[in-house]
Amino acid sequence: MLNGIYIHIPFCLNKCNYCDFLSFKSTVEEREKYVTALIEEINMYPKFSLNTVYFGGGTPSLLTPEQVSRILSNLNISENAEITLEVNPKTVNLEKFKSFRKSGINRVSIGIQSFDSENLKTLGRMHSSAEGEEAFFLARKAGFENISLDLMFSLPNQSLENLKFDLKKLFSLKPEHFSIYSLIWEEGTEFFTKLEKGEYKETDNDLEASMYEVIIEEAEKQGYIQYEISNFCLPGKRALHNTKYWKNEEYLGVGLGASGYYNDIRYKNDLTFPEYYGKISNGIKPIFEEEFVSPDEKEVYEYILGLRVIPDGIFPKGKSLSLCETLVEKGFLIKKNANNYTLSKKGILMANDVFSEFI
Ligand SMILES: C[S@@+](CC[C@H](N)C(=O)[O-])C[C@H]1O[C@@H](n2cnc3c(N)ncnc32)[C@H](O)[C@@H]1O
Ligand code: SF4
Structure with a gap:
């Protein structure tokens, strides 16, 4: 039975140089309009009993805790559910973390990317290394006992030593969970343009493989379990929501451009605000693409996704x-x-x- 929901928040303070996620700059009014539409969309679906809720983006921490609370109050959430919010360090302070905690959020995933100031500048992040670290401490202080950090590696001109510096800092914080992604050169990003112009070059394959091996080895030494290709956790702290994707389980996806999997159909929501708002105001789900998953295809999905969950x-x-x-x-x-x-x-x-x- 479907029991998870992904909620896409397509707003960011600024576009990072490497990122092609669906997100835009926004005003307070635009975010409020979006939340209202999102709640209407949520109410077009049956009230499933949910044990995982995931606010992803974009930057969900750009919403006010009141808006998050309003969205949550329109869901049927079971006791002890995992309720995650992705956080950009530049959008939070202690009060805001505390209010998110009060609204029901019990897990935060903080976008750190790197602890090195030069890397952060290259990436186009708006926070300093100290602000990234501070966000972690503030989340702890606000009562979050389940914190995940997002990092990246194989960055332009990154050395193995530089990666080791990031790992040392990461492990000194002891988050319950971390994700570390090898940089993907996405078309249409600043990074891609620089790659095409020859200003950047892709990391050498051997160096990238060495970096990944170092990550795996160091994580293991520190007591982390590599339970997915890019995801590591302390015992018992797997990301329950994301694990549903890898186990090929159904979930609802709501919000601009969100993907979902429901009643044997994988669907994708509209990618533009006029289409998204237009359909919702007519009482229609804002879906633009649906694909029926046959039993044979389901089996293939189960294998290629399932292998990602390394211990299982x-x-x-x-x-x-x-x-x-x-x-x-x-x-x-x-x-x-x-x-x-x-x-x-x-x-x-x-x-x-x-x-x-x-x-
Ligand atoms: C939606 S963001 C996380 C929350 C928030 N937007 C932030 O960046 O602070 C999801 C994660 O995807 C990763 N990511 C985004 N673009 C990437 C790329 N081109 N290659 C590898 N990882 C990427 C980053 O680690 C990022 O934290
Ligand atoms: S990495 Fe995060 S903050 Fe940066 S543009 Fe992408 S979604 Fe927004």
Whole structure:
């Protein structure tokens, strides 16, 4: 039974140089108009009993705690649900964190990206390294016991030493969870333009692989479990909402450009405000694209997403079983028991190649 919801907040203070997420600068009035429409959209769906709620963006922490509270009051949230809000350090202070906590948010995911001032400047972040760290301490002080930090690596001109500096700082804070993504050069971003002009160059493959290996090794030394390709947690602190995506479970997606998976249909919401508001004001769900997922496709999704959850892996059937056996022989998978396969260390490093074998 569907029990998770993703809520997209498409607003940011500024566009970071590497990011192509759907987000825009906004006024107080525009954010209020959006929240009203969002609540109307939420009320177009049945009142599922939810055990995970995820405010993603964009920058959800640009909303007021009152707006977050209003959105939450339109949901049917079960006891002990995980309720996450993505936070940009530049948008918060102690009072705001406390009010978010009071509104029901019990997990924050803070966009740190790097603790190095030069990196932050290159990335076009609006906060300093000290402000990133401060956001973590303020969240703790406000009572958040489940904090995730987002970082990136393989940045322009980044050395292995520079990454080690970020990791040292990260582990000194001891967040319950962290995500660390290798930079993706997204078309249409400042970074991509600079790449095309030759001002930046992509990180050498060997260096990127060494960086990833260092992350995995250091995380393990510090007691973190790599439970997904880019996600690490202390025992018992997996991100419950995101894990639903990797387990191919259904979830609602609401808000501009949000994706959802409901009644065997993967859907994507409208990407422009006029279309989004237009449909909602006519009482229509703001969906522009739907794809029925056949049982065969569902199985493929289950394998390629499921393998991402490294400790759990997959339970293949039919011809995928013999593919898994071949991948074990090649050293990409480990057979944990009779019919349970997980990524090996080599498989983790070459995960995309392994996944493509299933398509
Ligand atoms: C929606 S943002 C997180 C919250 C908030 N917007 C912030 O940045 O502080 C999600 C995360 O995706 C990652 N990300 C965004 N663009 C990326 C890219 N081009 N390559 C790798 N990671 C990226 C960043 O780590 C970012 O924190
Ligand atoms: S990384 Fe976060 S703050 Fe920066 S533009 Fe993307 S969504 Fe906005």
